[in-house]
Amino acid sequence: MAARAQRNATPGDESRVIEKRTIPDFDRKIHERTRLAIMSALAVNEKLTFVELRDIVQTTDGNISVHARKLEDAGYLTMKKFFVGRIPRTEYQVTPAGRRAFEKYIAHMEALVKTNKK
Amino acid sequence: MTEPVRIGDHAFANLRYIRDAMERATAFTSIPGVGGIIIGVSAIVTAVVAQPLRGDRWLAAWLIDAMFAAVVAFILMSRKASRAGVTLRSPAARRFFVSYFAPIAAAALMTIAVVRAGDHALLPALWLLSYGASFIASGAFSIRVVPLMGICFMMLGIASLFIPFGNILLAAGFGGLHIVFGFIIARNYGG
DSSP states (O other): OOHHHHHHOOGGHHHHHHHHHHTTTTTTHHHSSHHHHHHHHHHOOHHHHHHHHHHHHHOHHHHHHHHHHHHHHHEEEEEEEEEEEEEEEEEEEHHHHHHHHHHHHHHHHHHHHHHHOO | OHHHHHHHHHHHHHHHHHHHHHHHHHHHOOOHHHHHHHHHHHHHHHHHEEEEEEEEHHHHHHHHHHHHHHHHHHHHHHHHHTTTOOTTSHHHHHHHHHHHHHHHHHHHHHHHHHHHHOOGHHHHHHHHHHHHHHHHHHHGGGGGGGHHHHHHHHHHHHHHHHHSSSHHHHHIIIIHHHHHHHHHHHHHOOO
């Protein structure tokens, strides 16, 4: 799989391929940009509504739904739907497992930066 | 040897992306610079009007100015927020307002106590110090220039504890500092 990716890779894809090859235990569930932003926003806020999250991540409704669902499936966040009066509201919260995964991801990135400096 | 450099750069970019997202998730940036300039001009007018006044009439002049300033700040803050597509009820805004209003509420209550004691000369120091404290506290959740403005207000507050030109120092703070920082914010942070 990695070999094929490497063969097909254009020069711009090079760093991605290298990553796949050398960092096998990379947390792909968090790595994607939108999901990374969602996890970052929830790491510093106890709860966020769908609209708040969309405004912070600066993306579309559909994009938030899809990626939040993936994170929910991974057990990294919980979603709660309820009504305020007649208005439906969706609220997201990071789980302990999600927080651990996020911290691990950051530690991983920091380690890579440090290795790079040496 | 290009491979590790690429990975490191990528990791660094990722960390910066995370930091930016966290900042957006915690910072309240709808501080109205133009509002600051208007409030500053009105404070200077108030200082001129209040200069010959004493006691409760002097106090009334500044309280009217404070109410005017609050209305201007609220309107222009709402406009700036809606332009940026954010609400004043976001978690970031809520954190900002709680730390902003706590020192101001304390100052309002202390103003009643000081006026009761009949010691109006203490009011400029009380207002400048509290207003500065409120910006230092709330600035933790906003753009970097906000706490700096708070420090400047507190320095004028300290000065007014020791020199008997309270009205002029109020003009320098609520007038001068608002205009200077209002200009900086309007120019660098979108209005």
